[in-house]
Amino acid sequence: MKKSQKKIVALSGGFAIGEAIRQINPDVMAVYPITPQTPIVECFAKEVAEGNADTEIIPVESEHSAMSACIGASASGARTMTASSSQGIMYMMEVLPIASAMRLPIVMAVANRAISGPINIHGDQSDAMAMREHGWIQIFSENAKEAYDNTIIAIKLAEKAMLPVSVNIDGFILSHSVENLEIIDDISVRKFVGEYRPENSLFDFKKPKTFGPVTLPNSYFEFRKQIFDAMEKSLEDFKKVAGDFSKISGGQKKYDVIETYKTKGADKIIVAIGSVCGTIKVAIDNLNKNGENVGLVKIRLFRPFPSKEVARALKLAKEVIVFDRNLNFGSQQVLAGEVGEALGSNEKIRSVVFGLGGRDVFEKDIEKVLKIKKKQYFLM
Numbered sequence: 001m002k003k004s005q006k007k008i009v010a011l012s013g014g015f016a017i018g019e020a021i022r023q024i025n026p027d028v029m030a031v032y033p034i035t036p037q038t039p040i041v042e043c044f045a046k047e048v049a050e051g052n053a054d055t056e057i058i059p060v061e062s063e064h065s066a067m068s069a070c071i072g073a074s075a076s077g078a079r080t081m082t083a084s085s086s087q088g089i090m091y092m093m094e095v096l097p098i099a100s101a102m103r104l105p106i107v108m109a110v111a112n113r114a115i116s117g118p119i120n121i122h123g124d125q126s127d128a129m130a131m132r133e134h135g136w137i138q139i140f141s142e143n144a145k146e147a148y149d150n151t152i153i154a155i156k157l158a159e160k161a162m163l164p165v166s167v168n169i170d171g172f173i174l175s176h177s178v179e180n181l182e183i184i185d186d187i188s189v190r191k192f193v194g195e196y197r198p199e200n201s202l203f204d205f206k207k208p209k210t211f212g213p214v215t216l217p218n219s220y221f222e223f224r225k226q227i228f229d230a231m232e233k234s235l236e237d238f239k240k241v242a243g244d245f246s247k248i249s250g251g252q253k254k255y256d257v258i259e260t261y262k263t264k265g266a267d268k269i270i271v272a273i274g275s276v277c278g279t280i281k282v283a284i285d286n287l288n289k290n291g292e293n294v295g296l297v298k299i300r301l302f303r304p305f306p307s308k309e310v311a312r313a314l315k316l317a318k319e320v321i322v323f324d325r326n327l328n329f330g331s332q333q334v335l336a337g338e339v340g341e342a343l344g345s346n347e348k349i350r351s352v353v354f355g356l357g358g359r360d361v362f363e364k365d366i367e368k369v370l371k372i373k374k375k376q377y378f379l380m
Contacts (some may be wrong), residue, residue, distance in 0.1 A: 006250075007183050013144040013174030014230040016181060017083070017109045017167065018043025020151035022053045025191040027078035029195075035121045036171040037085035037111040041365070060326070063088035064246075067095045067108075074104040075211045077201030079155070081184075082106065085171060086113035089127040094163075095132075100135025100227055102211050105158035105165070108136075109151065112274070113171040114323075114357045123171030125274065125325040129334050135227045137165040137234050138303040142277045145181040147174060149245065149253055152184075155193050157241045163227070168302075170275040170325075172358060187249045235304045238357025246259075257306035260313050262288065262308040263295030267288035268370060269314055271297045271339050272323040276354070276361055280323075283366035294370065299335070307342040320348050321369065325355045354379040 011019060014037070021029070021044045031041040054139060058064045058073075066082050074080040085093065089110065099106050114120040139154060141147040141285050147169045152164040169175055200209050215223055235257060240253040252294050261281055263269055270280055277298045284294045295314045299306070314320050320343070324333040332340070336351035343349070352369050352378075355361050365379055 002155065004302040004330055007185070007279075008045075008180055009183055010178050010180050011144055011148075012039060012178045013141070013147040013169045014039030014111065015043045016144040016148040016170070017151050018047070019183060019206045020148045020189075021081055022047040022082070023184075023186050024079075024152065024155050024193055025053045025190070026055050026081045026155070028056045028058065028070070028073035028080045029222065030060055030073070030080075030082045031083070032060050032063050032066045034063065034085045034088040036113060036123070036175040037083045037088070037109070039175060040109050063091040064095060066136060067092040067099065070106045071095060071099055071102065071104060073193040074099070074106050075102060075202050077198045077203050080104075080106050080197040081108070081155070083109040083111070084353050085111045086115050086127045089131055090115060093131065096131055096136065096217070097134040098212065099164045101223065101322045103162040103227075105155075105162055107151070107154045107158050108164065108166045110168045110172045111175040112168050120122060120357040121171075123173050123175075124356050124358065125168070125170070126172060126327075127278065128166070128168050129326040129328070131166070132303055132334070135163065135231065136303065137161065137163055137231070137238075138168060138301070139165065140168045140273045140300060141174060142275055142298065144174060144177070144179045145253070148181060148183060149249065151253070152189055152193065153238075153241055153245050153255070156245075157234070157238055160198060160241060161237045163230055163234060168274070171274045181353055192245065196348055217313050231304050234299065238301050255300060256309070258309050258313060259300060261296040261298065261300040263297060263313055263317075265293065266295030266317060267293045268319045268321060269295045269297055269311070269317040270298065270321045270323060270366075271314070273299045273302060274325065276323060276325065276378065279361055279363060280366055283363040286363060287367060287370065292370070305338050305342070307338075309311050310339060310342040310361040311344075316344060318348065319350065323354055327353050327356060350374070351376045353377070354378055
């Protein structure tokens with residue numbers, strides 16, 4: 001495809017990520033199937049089998065092994081990617097913080113799915129919330145186009161921040177639903193991501209390294225603080241990488257850490273993450289036509305959390321309604337808590353838990369929630 005050509009294709013969110021991975025053409029991808037992530041590796045493995053990418057695909061016996069293989073490959077200097085979901089994330093939880101502690105720029109696509117029990121294969125964001133404190137940058141997608149774009153942004157961001165990145169899509173709602181999207185030509189994508197030249201590698205025999213050593217109290221603190229500092233800096237790294245990405249995408253998408261929709265002068269502002277934002281936008285249009293004054297703040301970059309940007313966007317709102325697609329036990333809900341901390345108070349926040357286990361949410365449900373004045377509401 002020539003650089004000047006635009007290509008519109010119909011892809012599911014899973015296949016859109018698979019197409020982005022083909023264009024990135026990583027050195028290594030460790031894979032283990034789990035619903036609803038499997039279409040991502042299915043799509044990419046087919047491309048490799050047909051000679052459209054030359055990535056070394058490593059089929060492993062478990063998700064724990066998949067992340068362990070990624071850690072070994074990345075530490076050896078290979079551009080490395082993988083994908084997982086739900087119980088797979090739970091199984092690899094032991095090694096997720098090792099990837100960030102070793103400052104390895106692994107990218108993992110996550111098709112968000114409810115975690116057990118009881119067992120459920122449908123979409124909510126429980127798995128993403130479970131991994132949120134393990135040093136992984138987390139990007140969320142509203143639709144298949146964003147899933148594709150975010151994957152390309154993620155590999156560049158990971159290698160700039162020297163931290164692992166997860167690209168999140170809602171299971172089935174995005175992973176399996178097909179929509180039209182515009183993809184960028186291969187040359188532009190590969191020029192954008194560039195060639196990966198790691199500063200530190202186990203295969204740099206002229207400068208031998210140790211990865212993952214035992215650390216005692218006199219040094220462990222310093223290692224953890226370095227991860228903290230890198231995570232703080234990665235917010236600005238995202239803005240830089242996303243800005244550069246807009247140039248190769250023809251300016252069609254200018255991504256920032258949050259996205260605002262009709263928030264100017266809005267009395268009520270909804271805060272949400274992921275695919276539900278599309279439904280919320282339609283509900284907002286309906287409400288505003290009927291004399292309401294409602295807006296949306298969509299969180300794109302969840303880790304690091306963009307507190308300053310969120311506080312600025314919500315400053316003038318009289319009421320903030322925060323939607324969590326995850327149920328936190330024994331404490332305030334995760335996103336509601338983050339927003340409250342950003343604002344310095346929970347006084348004007350109402351918390352809504354919705355969509356657990358893939359339960360549908362419609363425009364009428366959004367409109368209904370806005371009329372209910374409970375501080376904590378379960379949209380069941």
